[in-house]
Amino acid sequence: EAGVAQSPRYKIIEKRQSVAFWCNPISGHATLYWYQQILGQGPKLLIQFQNNGVVDDSQLPKDRFSAERLKGVDSTLKIQPAKLEDSAVYLCASSPQGANTGELFFGEGSRLTVL
């Protein structure tokens, strides 16, 4: 079974530029999450989708971050304009719908460096 796919793995940009990250969850998983992991910290939830609807985006900095999951499968997270403090690893995770098992399946992450 293929895992959660993310791209790109690494991205270096200058502040005020824009960047987009892509995630393809495990086939059949209805719930998709984007987490931000800053160096030395644990991951923090940015946004949670159930199919193509947003369940929780309370911690998403909406002035610069946006995310979509138009067809209920893959998702894109965009940052525009980027700030230095956005340097982090962006983790995508998925879980089966209705399976309140607590197990999230994480991708390898996309590491962003903002100069």
Place this chain on the structure above:
Amino acid sequence: AQSVTQPDIHITVSEGASLELRCNYSYGATPYLFWYVQSPGQGLQLLLKYFSGDTLVQGIKGFEAEFKRSQSSFNLRKPSVHWSDAAEYFCAVGPTGNTGKLIFGQGTTLQVKP
């Protein structure tokens, strides 16, 4: 405020020695509790979880954890560490209604000496 504290940022143990990683949480209600492991260059993987019932839970790779409500703790243990256990370990809590909305601790990096 809801939070998870992992007091040890970095731990070094010898291969074959026992291991205990500490985790304390602050949460309004009884949360669901998890331990995830992150090996270099890989995504986080669930080691074990506690929802209810027996307070000693078994996980993968020989790990176990004990939930102590009176101490608000959920410490991870392993009787004999292997070199392949070197990784970063994260404790997390989540609401019973949405186990994807996890609050993670800052992580403990485990180094294993030969």
